[in-house]
Amino acid sequence: MRNPNVCRYVMLGLIIIGLIVAGLSAIVYGVDKMHPLFVVGVVIAFGGIIFGIVTIRCPFCHRQLHLKGIVPDSNCPYCGSKFE
Incomplete structure (x- = not known):
């Protein structure tokens, strides 16, 4: 069973890495021409x-949990099941 809180941290990590790659590409290579590294960063984000x-779903009722915020959920707002 997947823990949705771990999936949330993986999602936020991918978004941050993608934005860092895109931002560094824009700083190093400029914004006049779109560099391929910028596109790679946006695709990662x-x-x-x-x-x-x-992946951020309740492991019991399989409903979509909220994607915003870093604070982990302790239980599902729909079925009330506790996460590990």
């Missing part, structure tokens, strides 16, 4: 969002 949408 959007991949993190997609990962979060797919």
Whole structure:
């Protein structure tokens, strides 16, 4: 059973890494021409969002949990089950 709080941290990590890669690319190579490294960073960030949408669910009722915030959930707001 996957813990949705761990998936939330993985999602936030992917988004932060993607934004750092895109930002460093814009700083180093400029913004006049779009560098391929910038595109890679944006794809990583959007991949993190997609990962979060797919995986941050209650392991018992399988309903979508909120994606915002760093504070982990202790239980499901829909079925009331406690997470490990």
